[in-house]
Amino acid sequence: xxxxxxxxxxxxxxxxxxxxxxxxxxxxxxxxxxxxxxxxxxxxxxxxxxxxxxxxxxxxxxxxxxxxxxxxxxxxxxxxxxxxxxxxxxxxxxxxxxxxxxxxxxxxxxxxxxxxxxxxxxxxxxxxxxxxxxxxxxxxxxxxxxxxxxxxxxxxxxxxxxxxxxxxxxxxxxxxxxxxxxxxxxxxxxxxxxxxxxxxxxxxxxxxxxxxxxxxxxxxxxxxxxxxxxxxxxxxxxxxxxxxxxxxxxxxxxxxxxxxxxxxxxxxxxxxxxxxxxxxxxxxxxxxxxxxxxxxxxxxxxxxxxxxxxxxxxxxxxxxxxxxxxxxxxxxxxxxxxxxxxxxxxxxxxxxxxxxxxxxxxxxxxxxxxxxxxxxxxxxxxxxxxxxxxxxxxxxxxxxxxxxxxxxxxxxxxxxxxxxxxxxxxxxxxxxxxxxxxxxxxxxxxxxxxxxxxxxxxxxxxxxxxxxxxxxxx
Amino acid sequence: xxxxxxxxxxxxxxxxxxxxxxxxxxxxxxxxxxxxxxxxxxxxxxxxxxxxxxxxxxx
Numbered sequence: 001x002x003x004x005x006x007x008x009x010x011x012x013x014x015x016x017x018x019x020x021x022x023x024x025x026x027x028x029x030x031x032x033x034x035x036x037x038x039x040x041x042x043x044x045x046x047x048x049x050x051x052x053x054x055x056x057x058x059x060x061x062x063x064x065x066x067x068x069x070x071x072x073x074x075x076x077x078x079x080x081x082x083x084x085x086x087x088x089x090x091x092x093x094x095x096x097x098x099x100x101x102x103x104x105x106x107x108x109x110x111x112x113x114x115x116x117x118x119x120x121x122x123x124x125x126x127x128x129x130x131x132x133x134x135x136x137x138x139x140x141x142x143x144x145x146x147x148x149x150x151x152x153x154x155x156x157x158x159x160x161x162x163x164x165x166x167x168x169x170x171x172x173x174x175x176x177x178x179x180x181x182x183x184x185x186x187x188x189x190x191x192x193x194x195x196x197x198x199x200x201x202x203x204x205x206x207x208x209x210x211x212x213x214x215x216x217x218x219x220x221x222x223x224x225x226x227x228x229x230x231x232x233x234x235x236x237x238x239x240x241x242x243x244x245x246x247x248x249x250x251x252x253x254x255x256x257x258x259x260x261x262x263x264x265x266x267x268x269x270x271x272x273x274x275x276x277x278x279x280x281x282x283x284x285x286x287x288x289x290x291x292x293x294x295x296x297x298x299x300x301x302x303x304x305x306x307x308x309x310x311x312x313x314x315x316x317x318x319x320x321x322x323x324x325x326x327x328x329x330x331x332x333x334x335x336x337x338x339x340x341x342x343x344x345x346x347x348x349x350x351x352x353x354x355x356x357x358x359x360x361x362x363x364x365x366x367x368x369x370x371x372x373x374x375x376x377x378x379x380x381x382x383x384x385x386x387x388x389x390x391x392x393x394x395x396x397x398x399x400x401x402x403x404x405x406x407x408x409x410x411x412x413x414x415x416x417x418x419x420x421x422x423x424x425x426x427x428x429x430x431x432x433x434x435x436x437x438x439x440x441x442x443x444x445x446x447x448x449x450x451x452x453x454x455x456x457x458x459x460x461x462x463x464x465x466x467x468x469x470x471x472x473x474x
Numbered sequence: 475x476x477x478x479x480x481x482x483x484x485x486x487x488x489x490x491x492x493x494x495x496x497x498x499x500x501x502x503x504x505x506x507x508x509x510x511x512x513x514x515x516x517x518x519x520x521x522x523x524x525x526x527x528x529x530x531x532x533x
Contacts, residue, residue: 146482149482466487466527467528
């Protein structure tokens with residue numbers, strides 16, 4: 001039976017029957033043939049030419065990686081002008097910057113820009129600029145947080161307290177056209193837990209500048225994102241009298257999706273699960289089995305119905321929203337990696353709501369920003385106003401080792417270097433026992449360790465050391 | 475050393491100094507009768523900048 005399968009599989013890939021039989025007789029399965037070298041096949045088939053032919057038809061496709069490489073090279077040539085990270089300041093902001101340099105102040109760029117904007121909107125003499133900068137500098141210095149301040153606990157409290165006011169469980173349709181998004185506390189927990197797949201994955205797909213106002217283009221791209229199964233566009237039936245599967249595509253639906261019946265054939269042929277022969281006859285597609293067995297045909301029907309004809313894996317639905325300025329496609333389900341490769345998609349603005357997916361596709365820095373955005377949006381949705389800096393601290397803690405760690409046992413708290421700190425958190429005896437066996441050393445750098453040991457903690461007043469410096473007699 | 479003390483440093487210096495005073499160290503400022511609390515004395519000493527204690531900073 002296994003042999004027969006192998007032979008059939010080989011024939012379907014375009015080999016002649018006698019060659020396929022030879023291969024199967026040599027106890028080779030399809031996978032073996034794929035992985036085999038030319039020499040190995042030559043021994044079985046006889047001539048080198050035939051062996052090569054087999055590999056061309058059956059062997060692992062080496063085309064795809066080489067294609068990717070050549071594409072990358074081309075892209076490098078096209079894009080590689082790295083833009084300056086910061087444009088030099090202009091106009092009023094530049095003048096303010098010059099004053100700062102004169103006075104030796106170190107003010108952040110964003111403050112200078114904000115100030116310049118306010119100044120420009122009002123009528124202020126240039127002589128007063130210096131005075132303003134003095135005031136800004138003074139306020140800025142006063143608002144700086146002192147070194148050794150325990151900002152962690154401040155952040156924890158500042159996020160935790162508004163958290164108590166969040167709705168326990170809500171599942172409503174948040175602003176975005178009829179796509180349900182997890183909100184409130186469950187969503188916050190999801191973000192902070194660095195869940196691999198959020199309970200409601202979503203993407204916000206922006207379009208490139210030249211087509212973003214074109215509704216038809218938006219619709220076309222949306223149809224490319226959304227998964228279309230065969231059952232959505234065709235009638236799939238089992239013809240018992242003829243012993244074949246009949247697929248009748250709906251011409252209207254095909255047209256709206258820009259598909260041909262031939263595309264269906266191609267897709268079905270590619271499917272691993274469909275064992276029969278797929279052929280186009282007129283407008284309909286038929287699947288036949290060499291060995292007409294009801295079970296096999298029935299399997300093909302079920303598999304064919306589920307076969308993806310168009311779209312990106314995981315994207316269940318795509319909805320277009322017109323903001324007046326542009327068309328944005330919101331998708332239920334996400335596949336960031338592939339959506340960025342779709343033509344016409346603005347890769348700089350397109351995002352998805354899963355920080356872990358962003359990390360996989362774009363890296364840690366992007367993941368950090370994604371965590372900040374998701375947490376802030378969730379809080380804002382509930383009408384809670386939490387300072388970004390608290391959330392930034394959380395995001396930094398989660399990403400500072402180069403990958404995303406969850407807050408909690410499996411992430412940040414569980415990976416602390418100090419044994420005592422870990423023991424203070426959870427499963428005390430296990431940690432202590434393990435540390436004793438391994439011979440861990442605790443440097444007593446953190447807070448929890450020092451409290452356990454009974455020392456002043458290494459923060460705030462406890463971190464300041466003083467020495468006696470006698471005043472010299474004048 | 476021109477940088478201002480942080481609030482933690484201020485608290486630590488005043489704390490250290492008031493401990494000294496409470497244990498009998500001679501005050502470095504003129505005292506009135508009202509001033510008998512070592513912490514108050516240390517605080518006014520701090521304001522006048524006469525406390526012979528400096529902060530070790532890691533830099």
